[in-house]
Amino acid sequence: xxxxxxxxxxxxxxxxxxxxxxxxxxxxxxxxxxxxxxxxxxxxxxxxxxxxxxxxxxxxxxxxxxxxxxxxxxxxxxxxxxxxxxxxxxxxxxxxxxxxxxxxxxxxxxxxxxxxxxxxxxxxxxxxxxxxxxxxxxxxxxxxxxxxxxxxxxxxxxxxxxxxxxxxxxxxxxxxxxxxxxxxxxxxxxxxxxxxxxxxxxxxxxxxxxxxxxxxxxxxxxxxxxxxxxxxxxxxxxxxxxxxxxxxxxxxxxxxxxxxxxxxxxxxxxxxxxxxxxxxxxxxxxxxxxxxxxxxxxxxxxxxxxxxxxxxxxxxxxxxxxxxxxxxxxxxxxxxxxxxxxxxxxxxxxxxxxxxxxxxxxxxxxxxxxxxxxxxxxxxxxxxxxxxxxxxxxxxxxxxxxxxxxxxxxxxxxxxxxxxxxxxxxxxxxxxxxxxxxxxxxxxxxxxxxxxxxxxxxxxxxxxxxxxxxxxxxxxxxxxxxxxxxxxxxxxxxxxxxxxxxxxxxxxxxxxxxxxxxxxxxxxxxxxxxxxxxxxxxxxxxxxxxxxxxxxxxxxxxxxxxxxxxxxxxxxxxxxxxxxxxxxxxxxxxxxxxxxxxxxxxxxxxxxxxxxxxxxxxxxxxxxxxxxxxxxxxxxxxxxxxxxxxxxxxxxxxxxxxxxxxxxxxxxxxxxxxxxxxxxxxxxxxxxxxxxxxxxxxxxxxxxxxxxxxxxxxxxxxxxxxxxxxxxxxxxxxxxxxxxxxxxxxxxxxxxxxxxxxxxxxxxxxxxxxxxxxxxxxxxxxxxxxxxxxxxxxxxxxxxxxxxxxxxxxxxxxxxxxxxxxxxxxxxxxxxxx
Amino acid sequence: xxxxxxxxxxxxxxxxxxxxxxxxxxxxxxxxxxxxxxxxxxxxxxxxxxxxxxxxxxxxxxxxxxxxxxxxxxxxxxxxxxxxxxxxxxxxxxxxxxxxxxxxxxxxxxxxxxxxxxxxxxxxxxxxxxxxxxxxxxxxxx
Numbered sequence: 016x017x018x019x020x021x022x023x024x025x026x027x028x029x030x031x032x033x034x035x036x037x038x039x040x041x042x043x044x045x046x047x048x049x050x051x052x053x054x055x056x057x058x059x060x061x062x063x064x065x066x067x068x069x070x071x072x073x074x075x076x077x078x079x080x081x082x083x084x085x086x087x088x089x090x091x092x093x094x095x096x097x098x099x100x101x102x103x104x105x106x107x108x109x110x111x112x113x114x115x116x117x118x119x120x121x122x123x124x125x126x127x128x129x130x131x132x133x134x135x136x137x138x139x140x141x142x143x144x145x146x147x148x149x150x151x152x153x154x155x156x157x158x159x160x161x162x163x164x165x166x167x168x169x170x171x172x173x174x175x176x177x178x179x180x181x182x183x184x185x186x187x188x189x190x191x192x193x194x195x196x197x198x199x200x201x202x203x204x205x206x207x208x209x210x211x212x213x214x215x216x217x218x219x220x221x222x223x224x225x226x227x228x229x230x231x232x233x234x235x236x237x238x239x240x241x242x243x244x245x246x247x248x249x250x251x252x253x254x255x256x257x258x259x260x261x262x263x264x265x266x267x268x269x270x271x272x273x274x275x276x277x278x279x280x281x282x283x284x285x286x287x288x289x290x291x292x293x294x295x296x297x298x299x300x301x302x303x304x305x306x307x308x309x310x311x312x313x314x315x316x317x318x319x320x321x322x323x324x325x326x327x328x329x330x331x332x333x334x335x336x337x338x339x340x341x342x343x344x345x346x347x348x349x350x351x352x353x354x355x356x357x358x359x360x361x362x363x364x365x366x367x368x369x370x371x372x373x374x375x376x377x378x379x380x381x382x383x384x385x386x387x388x389x390x391x392x393x394x395x396x397x398x399x400x401x402x403x404x405x406x407x408x409x410x411x412x413x414x415x416x417x418x419x420x421x422x423x424x425x426x427x428x429x430x431x432x433x434x435x436x437x438x439x440x441x442x443x444x445x446x447x448x449x450x451x452x453x454x455x456x457x458x459x460x461x462x463x464x465x466x467x468x469x470x471x472x473x474x475x476x477x478x479x480x481x482x483x484x485x486x487x488x489x490x491x492x493x494x495x496x497x498x499x500x501x502x503x504x505x506x507x508x509x510x511x512x513x514x515x516x517x518x519x520x521x522x523x524x525x526x527x528x529x530x531x532x533x534x535x536x537x538x539x540x541x542x543x544x545x546x547x548x549x550x551x552x553x554x555x556x557x558x559x560x561x562x563x564x565x566x567x568x569x570x571x572x573x574x575x576x577x578x579x580x581x582x583x584x585x586x587x588x589x590x591x592x593x594x595x596x597x598x599x600x601x602x603x604x605x606x607x608x609x610x611x612x613x614x615x616x617x618x619x620x621x622x623x624x625x626x627x628x629x630x631x632x633x634x635x636x637x638x639x640x641x642x643x644x645x646x647x648x649x650x651x652x653x654x655x656x657x658x659x660x661x662x663x664x665x666x667x668x669x670x671x672x673x674x675x676x677x678x679x680x681x682x683x684x685x686x687x688x689x690x691x692x693x694x695x696x697x698x699x700x701x702x703x704x705x706x707x708x709x710x711x712x713x714x715x716x717x718x719x720x721x722x723x724x725x726x727x728x729x730x731x732x733x734x735x736x737x738x739x740x741x742x743x744x745x746x747x748x749x750x751x752x753x754x755x756x757x758x759x760x761x762x763x764x765x766x767x768x769x770x771x772x773x774x775x776x777x778x779x780x781x782x783x784x785x786x787x788x789x790x791x792x793x794x795x796x797x798x799x800x801x802x803x804x805x806x807x808x809x810x811x812x813x814x815x816x817x818x819x820x821x822x823x824x825x826x827x828x829x830x831x832x833x834x835x836x837x838x839x840x841x842x843x844x845x846x847x848x849x
Numbered sequence: 850x851x852x853x854x855x856x857x858x859x860x861x862x863x864x865x866x867x868x869x870x871x872x873x874x875x876x877x878x879x880x881x882x883x884x885x886x887x888x889x890x891x892x893x894x895x896x897x898x899x900x901x902x903x904x905x906x907x908x909x910x911x912x913x914x915x916x917x918x919x920x921x922x923x924x925x926x927x928x929x930x931x932x933x934x935x936x937x938x939x940x941x942x943x944x945x946x947x948x949x950x951x952x953x954x955x956x957x958x959x960x961x962x963x964x965x966x967x968x969x970x971x972x973x974x975x976x977x978x979x980x981x982x983x984x985x986x987x988x989x990x991x
Contacts, residue, residue, distance in 0.1 A: 073987075074987045078988070081980045081983025081987060085980025088973075088980060091883065096878045265903070266901040266903040267955075268903020268906035273917060274916050275917070275918060
């Protein structure tokens, strides 16, 4: 086998590409169109000449018809036979597409212009950039958005050492490797030609372009996606050639072989029509679900399908995709003439005058669908039709519908999992009549593809441009921070919001900063990667927490480290941000640390969900925590924990006195700590990945106290404390091992108590300063308050009460009596405090 | 997005004679490959026309009432039954006439397309001769 080379000079294609470009193919194509008119004119002249005695008309007619015929043949010969030439398998240059040939030519020109001896990857990039498609793909990849292309390229060229100046540049070994990679990519994609996109992907083999990609925060997979995105948009812009299409839609037979649908026309919308008239967007992906629907509905006899999934997960999109297949004629033969009608349940159930009218309407609707013979009824939120609970907007029509479901009519229904359990399973006949399809949330790769389809509409609407990185960022932040809607809806809605916002601000290019700032303002949590001021705050987090917490260095260090891991993205994203078990006696700062952390991380201590676990001592109390499923027509109970986290996913969850909860309830938390999610009583999955979970316990307090009295070192104390808790059967080992850190809070020393008192008094002084009164306390006063606020059992917990009773009350009384006035400086001594 | 660049020529010739000498390659393209491609395209479009006229389903439903508009005769008096029977018969006749007409129209168009499909490849083979013949005639024949 001959060795593979890359030699444009030996390539017939190269020579012909020059011919092609010189010929200006556009003119040839215009001439072909002109020749059609010339031909028709010739035919008319020929007919006219039959009625005319003048033979010149015949001659002209012959000439026109003859020359246009000859031109057609020449055109076909040139573009179909001559220019496409046999391939020299041994010369890669023969396998370049015409666009790629132009790129290689340009890269040679740039090399010559810069007086280099070898064609380096940077020159190949310059060539790619000069081509229209290459420039487009590079812009999509974010290259050249902030700086001009030529600047970037010339600055890169200046970095390369000139070897020698020559007239016949050769391809450098690295460039040849890149071209070989482009060829491999083309083969892998099932193409025979090396396109501009392949050359761009091939460039990733060069160190220089790897660096460019790194700077752009892209990897090879992303680059391939960008190239595929371009191909997709190109194919869409070209449209389909009717003559070359393999299939045709349903044709005349759909209307002339099946029945009238007056009732359906009143209460339903024909989705086939809206797809045919281009009123629904093209559906991408969801092939498995669409094929499953087709297979189920094609069965003879009972064939109905119910799509189960959350709102916004794409159930309607799947049905649109299925109808799209019908309209294009790509379905099984038995499905070809089907018309899908979306029943407007609201219209069907409203505006009724007399009793039984709804039932009559439903009967007529199904009768008509059965008689027409080619109808598939689509019910959105099907549960509203068979709801067991009587109420506004719902009816129980299961008895009417059931006979039709056993073969008379095909039905596609959609519902949520919750409603399926609640309403549809309550009617076993109905549930059995449907084949279930559970619609899952598409993964992030599929969402990228969906957005690639959707975003161009927004771009043309708002005059903006979405680079690929922004799409990725949009998906990242939607996945991480938006939890009230599923993919792809949340990503599409957010993309729409970002597009509109950018258009309003006059921003042409959507950058990641805009996305981050929009999501930050929505959820009130900083989403941007840790940098600048925020990085400083994270580094000094211990200092920030110590402003509120006295002592407890180990606890503060543990939580600060976890925070830093979370914000820099090192931590496993499928777990909560941090899980801690705070052990120690009452009043040593466990709750205060939690509050301080909520303030530091979530912006306010209000973002703390506090659950008193002593209320969950019974096994049955689990339902109060996570909710209960509905039973016998009774709505389910809401879970205290799950509802709170679902409503505020960016929260600190404080589980107070965890040791008092029932053991089965503790087991529930194993899943939360491991996977960052919990399934509530109704089957809904609650996301805990944006929470910090802190469990507090007094268990082992005495053990800690004794160990500290015996001067046990910190590390040993922690180990023996864990042993103690397990031996005592307070916590199971698997429970303790799930925490990121088990932190022992030490009892406060006398000095620390005084510091706590000082801290609280300084808060009081700050409040007084707002009233323009300067309050100071003598050291003796602080000592006295510290003594009064300390309790051997409750630690510093009585401190706040002591300060209230002794200091605040005294100041209040003096304020009322006019002894303390605005602008006054007050020094409070131990004698002033009762 | 930017408008697509005008398409370049196909670089690779899907020609089974591609490694043959140029002359053989040209004749195989002119006399076989291109006419065969045009013919297959025409056949494909005949098939699509059959789909458009839905000949199959129209034949299957030839005698069904027009738009399936049929009145149920159950529980009717005898004279009503007879009247409704004739009405239903008319509906079936209307359906049959419309469908038969469509089937015939469709078949005629398909036959014409097929004939066209046969003629165009032959015309393509004759195209250079035809061109030369007509131009020659226009100039030299009085």
